[in-house]
Amino acid sequence: MTNVQTAKTRAGENGAANDEHINVFVDSPETERIRRSQEIRDSHGRPKKSHDSAGRINWPLTVVLMFLSLGVLVPLYFTIVTAFKTPAEAGTFALPHIWHWENFATASNMINFPRVALNSLIITVCAVALTLVTNTFVAYAVARNMDKRFFRFLYYFFIAAMFVPFPVLMLPLAKQMGVLHLDNIVGLIVLYVIMGLGTNMFIATAFIRSIPFSLEEAARLDGAGTWTIFFRIIWPLMGPINATIAITTTLWAWNDFLMPLIILTDSSQTTIPLAQYVFSSQFATNYPVAFSSYLMAMLPVLIVYIFSQKWVISGVMRGAVKGE
Amino acid sequence: MSQASAVRGLSTPRSAKKRSHVSRFSHRHVDPAFYWMAVPAAILFAAFLYFPFLRGVGYSFTNSQGYGTSHFIGLRNYAALFQDGRVGHAYLFTFLISLAITLLVNFIALFLAVALNAHIACKTGLRAIFFIPYTLAVLVIGYVFRYLFMTVVPSWGQSMHSSWLSQSMLTNESMAWFPIVFLAVWQGVAYSMLLYLAGLQTIDSEIYEAASIDGANGWKAFWSITFPLMKPFLTINLVLTMKNAMNTFDQVVALTGGGPNSSTETVSYLIFNNGLTGGEYAYQTANAVIFFLVLLVIAGIQLGISNRSEEN
Numbered sequence: 001m002t003n004v005q006t007a008k009t010r011a012g013e014n015g016a017a018n019d020e021h022i023n024v025f026v027d028s029p030e031t032e033r034i035r036r037s038q039e040i041r042d043s044h045g046r047p048k049k050s051h052d053s054a055g056r057i058n059w060p061l062t063v064v065l066m067f068l069s070l071g072v073l074v075p076l077y078f079t080i081v082t083a084f085k086t087p088a089e090a091g092t093f094a095l096p097h098i099w100h101w102e103n104f105a106t107a108s109n110m111i112n113f114p115r116v117a118l119n120s121l122i123i124t125v126c127a128v129a130l131t132l133v134t135n136t137f138v139a140y141a142v143a144r145n146m147d148k149r150f151f152r153f154l155y156y157f158f159i160a161a162m163f164v165p166f167p168v169l170m171l172p173l174a175k176q177m178g179v180l181h182l183d184n185i186v187g188l189i190v191l192y193v194i195m196g197l198g199t200n201m202f203i204a205t206a207f208i209r210s211i212p213f214s215l216e217e218a219a220r221l222d223g224a225g226t227w228t229i230f231f232r233i234i235w236p237l238m239g240p241i242n243a244t245i246a247i248t249t250t251l252w253a254w255n256d257f258l259m260p261l262i263i264l265t266d267s268s269q270t271t272i273p274l275a276q277y278v279f280s281s282q283f284a285t286n287y288p289v290a291f292s293s294y295l296m297a298m299l300p301v302l303i304v305y306i307f308s309q310k311w312v313i314s315g316v317m318r319g320a321v322k323g324e
Numbered sequence: 325m326s327q328a329s330a331v332r333g334l335s336t337p338r339s340a341k342k343r344s345h346v347s348r349f350s351h352r353h354v355d356p357a358f359y360w361m362a363v364p365a366a367i368l369f370a371a372f373l374y375f376p377f378l379r380g381v382g383y384s385f386t387n388s389q390g391y392g393t394s395h396f397i398g399l400r401n402y403a404a405l406f407q408d409g410r411v412g413h414a415y416l417f418t419f420l421i422s423l424a425i426t427l428l429v430n431f432i433a434l435f436l437a438v439a440l441n442a443h444i445a446c447k448t449g450l451r452a453i454f455f456i457p458y459t460l461a462v463l464v465i466g467y468v469f470r471y472l473f474m475t476v477v478p479s480w481g482q483s484m485h486s487s488w489l490s491q492s493m494l495t496n497e498s499m500a501w502f503p504i505v506f507l508a509v510w511q512g513v514a515y516s517m518l519l520y521l522a523g524l525q526t527i528d529s530e531i532y533e534a535a536s537i538d539g540a541n542g543w544k545a546f547w548s549i550t551f552p553l554m555k556p557f558l559t560i561n562l563v564l565t566m567k568n569a570m571n572t573f574d575q576v577v578a579l580t581g582g583g584p585n586s587s588t589e590t591v592s593y594l595i596f597n598n599g600l601t602g603g604e605y606a607y608q609t610a611n612a613v614i615f616f617l618v619l620l621v622i623a624g625i626q627l628g629i630s631n632r633s634e635e636n
Contacts, residue, residue, distance in 0.1 A: 056443060057443050057444060057445050058442050058443050058444050059445070061439055061442055061444050062444040062445045062446065062450075064439070065436075065439055065440070065444060065450050066446070066450065068436070068454075069450055069453045069454060071510070072453050072454060072456050072457060072510075073453065075465070075468055075469065075472065075510075076456070078468065078472065078476075079468050082471075090475075091475045091476055091479065092476075134365065135365075137361045138361060138362050138365040140361065141358040141359075141361035141362040142362055144358065145354055145358055147352065148352070148354060151354075151358070151362065154362055154366055157366060157369070158365075158366075158369060161369065161373050161374070163619075163620065163623070164373065164377055164616065165567070165570075165571050165592075165615075165616070165619060166571070167571055167573065167591070167592035167595050167596070167612060167615065168377065168380070168612045168613070168615060168616040168619075169373065169376045169377045169380055169612070170595070170596065170599075170612075171380060171383075171390070171595065171599045171600065171605060171608060171609050171612065172376040172377070172379040172380040172383060172609065173372070173376040174600065175390060176372075176375070176376050176379070190368075190372070191372060194368055194369055194372045194373065195372075195373070197365065197369060225355075225357060226355045226357035226358060226361075227357055230361075251458070251459060254461070255459075255460065255461035255462070255464075256461075257461065257462070257463040257574050257577070258573055258574065258596075261596075262596070262600065272461075272464075273461045273463045273464055276463060276464055276467060277463060277577065280467065283467075287471060290467070290471075291468070291471075294464050294465075294467055294468055297461060297464045298460055298461070298464055298465070301459050301460070302456070302459065302460075305456070305459045309448075309452040309455070310448065310452075312455075312459070313451065313452065313455055313518065316455075316458070316515070316518060317518050317519075317521065317522045320515070320518055320519045320522055321519070321522040321523075
């Protein structure tokens with residue numbers, strides 16, 4: 001997030017204090033960021049501003065946590081080493097004798113990785129972009145007109161869908177998508193944009209209500225219409241919420257298995273997780289090749305996550321606190 | 325003029341508008357652009373969510389196979405569902421693993437959150453590691469765990485001369501639930517942990533300082549300060565984890581495929597498997613309707629219990 005956006009957000013939050021609906025959680029991303037910057041300062045041993053007890057590090061607890069983190073790391077380590085082995089070597093935690101890079105080429109040819117990765121990429125990018133543009137203005141319209149019966153109804157109309165789990169409607173939905181000729185990538189993108197609306201709107205309305213009206217009033221007096229005001233003023237102010245929506249939608253669309261499984265009918269449009277399922281029986285004869293395929297499926301998200309983990313975690317946390 | 329009054333801050337005299345669309349809720353004029361923003365989305369939402377849901381309810385009263393002709397058969401699907409042992413087992417199995425997953429996820433997540441919120445070294449790095457499972461596709465990491473439970477764990481069992489461990493749990497009818505719960509917990513802890521961490525950050529550290537002056541540290545501070553203040557987050561987490569666990573699907577596909585001998589079929593898996601490929605289309609839509617009602621009742625009970633405990 002850029003400094004400009006942070007400054008604007010802060011302006012929005014200060015204004016919120018004057019609003020009658022003060023959201024308790026509006027400050028939390030800021031507070032969190034300040035706290036984390038203090039933590040970093042502590043761990044680097046630079047001059048500490050924080051309170052007295054911050055200096056004493058609980059080493060026993062640190063060791064326990066490091067031990068527990070092996071629970072996450074060991075399966076990942078196992079995936080990596082197995083991906084480079086021969087079938088005879090597989091099944092242990094030892095490093096491979098020779099690193100068999102050709103496993104990746106075999107796996108890639110088998111599942112047509114470039115193709116399925118491109119499908120997943122198209123679906124994820126389009127779903128995220130469309131979600132970011134459309135879901136936010138729906139939330140804006142609802143949040144700014146909550147005193148109207150119609151918009152209040154729409155609010156609950158969108159929120160109520162969060163209580164309808166996907167398995168409940170998947171059979172009729174699969175049939176309907178087939179009838180509409182949307183049993184393809186396009187239909188999948190449409191569904192991600194629509195199905196995310198309930199949660200995204202829930203997250204975004206609280207934030208939009210904390211943005212003061214005075215900003216919009218000034219623009220209106222200059223003759224700006226509602227659409228212009230939304231895209232020029234409100235949308236840029238929603239930076240942190242847009243980040244949250246982008247992160248959660250990306251992880252969902254990229255990793256989802258059930259929706260592609262029931263919607264997609266053309267095998268050339270398979271996504272990465274679905275390809276692992278389709279080839280699971282062929283993989284059973286050569287586990288290292290299967291594991292190179294699993295590793296290729298995990299790596300794109302893992303690499304992005306390693307370089308942006310703070311941003312990802314704070315984004316998901318913001319959504320968790322405000323949304324659900 | 326009409327645009328300026330669309331801003332809520334400006335009060336509008338209720339009689340001033342002639343051509344405006346006035347509702348009984350508020351007499352303010354709404355800029356039509358707001359309708360253009362929200363109404364198309366509402367129509368799409370109805371078409372792709374509420375309409376299929378209601379169609380599903382409609383199908384549940386027919387003998388449809390998903391194609392061809394079908395006719396109305398009343399409540400016969402529902403009557404058959406309540407006598408179907410396989411369906412009953414799927415509900416029982418789903419409910420039991422959901423209970424186990426919910427308890428384990430929340431226990432571990434709360435512990436990790438409290439520990440990560442303490443004064444420890446490598447705080448950011450550890451938090452990043454514990455959050456990794458959330459970023460992975462359940463199905464893909466599930467296939468990794470399937471191999472671990474099929475090959476690696478039995479080989480440990482053999483080297484330890486433990487007869488029950490040397491056989492794969494995935495092919496053992498009475499043990500196959502364990503890998504499913506294990507994978508769901510392994511993956512589910514991350515999000516709950518983050519929610520608890522967010523909750524812990526809302527607690528002012530001065531409360532702990534005041535408590536430590538009074539001699540309350542460690543466990544005492546946790547039970548008298550942290551736990552009561554975290555109750556709202558506990559409620560949200562319990563409801564969310566239970567809801568996700570009741571929909572367990574990817575884990576079953578990756579690990580057991582419902583077997584051995586349909587002993588690990590969850591309700592979602594049964595709806596998918598028998599509804600789409602097993603020729604029980606209408607029957608499984610009826611199952612989905614029952615499932616929806618069951619989930620509503622469970623969420624209602626959970627919220628009811630937590631409301632009562634918060635009142636006390």
